[in-house]
Amino acid sequence: KQEVTQIPAALSVPEGENLVLNCSFTDSAIYNLQWFRQDPGKGLTSLLLIQSSQREQTSGRLNASLDKSSGRSTLYIAASQPGDSATYLCAVYTSGTYKYIFGTGTRLKVLA
Amino acid sequence: EAQVTQNPRYLITVTGKKLTVTCSQNMNHEYMSWYRQDPGLGLRQIYYSMNVEVTDKGDVPEGYKVSRKEKRNFPLILESPSPNQTSLYFCASSSHRGGGQPQHFGDGTRLSIL
Secondary structure (H helix, E strand, O other): OOOEEEEOOEEEEEOOOOEEEEEEEOOOOEEEEEEEEEOOOOOEEEEEEEEOOOOEEEEOOEEEEEEOOOOEEEEEEOOOOHHHOEEEEEEEEEOOOOOEEEOOOEEEEEEO | OOOEEEEOOEEEEOOOOOEEEEEEEOOOOOEEEEEEEEOOOEEEEEEEEEEOOEEEEOOOOOOOEEOOOOOOEOOEEEOOOOHHHOEEEEEEEEOOOOOOOOOEEOOOEEEEEO
16 A cells, blocks of 8 residues: 655755755555645645656756655755745655545745 | 635534535546545545546545536535544545646635534
8 A cells, every 4th residue: 555754744944945855655656746835724736746757847946856666756945935834745646546645744944 | 717616614513414515626627536634644535536427435435425416516425424524624626537637726624523
């Protein structure tokens, strides 16, 4: 059964730092992996989606990488800002299941 | 504006009183799904639907029902709610039934079952 883990559960950094969030999964037979942002009291906003055949995706200051064979993805945030403070979630879509499995998220706080 | 709309946003009710949470999307998406989010457990998928009249169980379907009579609507039904169904619920949709496109989420429904 697919399991998705995100470490650390919480992270505080000063403004301007580059940072990396981690996501690991146990079953490498994934179709894609998606990173989301969740603000308090809000739904999830899709940040990046990486297909299983891709190694990375970039959007602005965000870069997500995928290493299927090792069961890992990272979300790199460059030059962090207080507005980046949120919970970041990853989700994998495992081939043949039509289901999404989410990690429990990393709560990020960027200090001004 | 492309969106997924859930109603109600907040509901406090009592054990055993049937309730329905509605979900509607205006993007003509095939795939729709319901999740619950609990502290320490993350988001868990309750049910999903790949198209009209096609639904299937996610990881935590017990105590819930769904229907997909129209492409845009995917209501979540709690026939006899219990306190362990107190949670934050999200509806989501995607244009690709195989998961090849990003999911779009509603703003959530916070249910409290007393």
